[in-house]
Amino acid sequence: MTEPAVRAVGSPVVESVNSPAGKAGSPPPSLPSAFRAYRLAVPPLSGIVRPRLVALCGVLAVGTFLLFCWGLTIGDYPIAFADVVRALGGAGDPGTVLVVQDLRLPRALVGLLAGVAFGVSGALFQTMTRNPLASPDMIGLTQGAGTAVVAGLVLGWDAGLGTQSLGLAGALATALLVYVLAWRRGTTGYRIILVGIGVSWMCSSATDYLMAKGGRFEAQAALGWLVGNLNGRTWDETRPLAVALAVLLPASLLLGRLLRTLQLGDDVATGLGTRVQFVRLSILLTGVGLIAFATAAAGPVAFVALAAPQIAQRLARTAWPPTVASGLTGALVVLGSDLIARTVISGTELPVGIVTGVLGAPILLWLLVRANRAGSGG
Incomplete structure (x- = not known):
């Protein structure tokens, strides 16, 4: 069974901003791994994976979840952050679950x-x-x-x-x-x-x-x-x-x-x-x-x-x-x-x-x- 083909390619935008252009006939300048793009081919799917973009989406997703839960704690009836997380899963005090979910x-x-x-x-x-x-x-x-x-x-x-x-x-x-x-x-x-x-x-x-x-x-x-x-x-x-x-x-x-x-x-x-x-x-x-x-x-x-x-x-x-x-x-x-x-x-x-x-x-x-x-x- 052949392994998926993974090939590193330099991102043109990152090269022009973060590294000097290579001379004619010389290999392109190396980039930090966070700024590289990788061509991932896993039949029938293929595409470009950018570690920096993937990491950014992960950070944004975590921040969004924290703000989402924080907003549920605010109101006339204050609720602790941990209780909000439990209530989202249907656990905890029934009154808290009612306030949070409904x-x-x-x-x-x-x-x-x-x-x-x-x-x-x-x-x-x-x-x-x-x-x-x-x-x-x-x-x-x-x-x-x-x-x-x-x-x-x-x-x-x-x-x-x-x-x-x-x-x-x-x-x-x-x-x-x-x-x-x-x-x-x-x-x-x-x-x-x-x-x-x-x-x-x-x-x-x-x-x-x-x-x-x-x-x-x-x-x-x-x-x-x-x-x-x-x-x-x-x-x-x-x-x-x-x-x-x-x-x-x-x-x-x-x-x-x-x-x-x-x-x-x-x-x-x-x-x-x-x-x-x-x-x-x-x-x-x-x-x-x-x-x-x-x-x-x-x-x-x-x-x-x-x-x-x-x-x-x-x-x-x-x-x-x-x-x-x-x-x-x-x-x-x-x-x-x-x-x-x-x-x-x-x-x-x-x-x-x-x-x-x-x-x-x-x-x-x-x-x-x-x-x-x-x-x-x-």
Whole structure:
């Protein structure tokens, strides 16, 4: 029985950053094992394994689990961390199990799953468009969901659907509008961004008009959802989001290899046999589905889809935002922001979107400065 073929290959991105380029005719410079990539071939599967990225995902997963459990300890009835872990397994005091599993677990799961969805969706959009500013926040998807929810609350168009269904419908309709307007014998990432920004402002203006037109009660209810909020989440919000991620996350991973060919440009990708427009549409639908279900469950939590992929990319030192690490980073950001929102002011639970907005705005400014310097050659 032959052993699986494992061959070490140098990562081009790491070589250019961490080691000097080798001279012509000389072997490539050696890299620390943590920065190398390994081609693993185990029929019928094969792929590239990066130890640094694997280690990063492990650290992010542990941090996410700790924050997840820590959030379950907080409330009017404080629970010890160890008791929370036991209660998650159904052991311990029956009262503690009831509080953890029935009252607090849905909120924590919505934060976890929404964070993963925001991070993966942002990674898909940024890789597809080859632009770090391309996220659902910037191209109108979350704003479209917000407009649909506010219209339902203010104008009575909800027809009993609720904010979750309205947000989902609004995000999907906005994505369709952006794609149609950006189509001209195909689409490009540049056109999607430009059209998305215009649609984003249009939706924001419509939302402001509806808020001004509505009554005080409707405006207050709409505002509580628009900032992104995990307060009062139940299993009704958790189950659809979990089912959607069970379908869309594997699809995101399967599209990963095709997604990387788009990094080479449309002409090169076409030359390699990639159906560019079909792949771009598939990625767009997958990313829209993730952001739509996450926004419907938690509201338009600001900047997570923008910041999480960029943080993960710099931690992993890859040429593009890594999908799994971006999702775990998004979950870490949402859960951490929710902890801050619940504890920063004693006796008050702030919406999680306020905290992510405060933390994400500096990252947006930093990305804009970097893009400006790159464009000016500075």
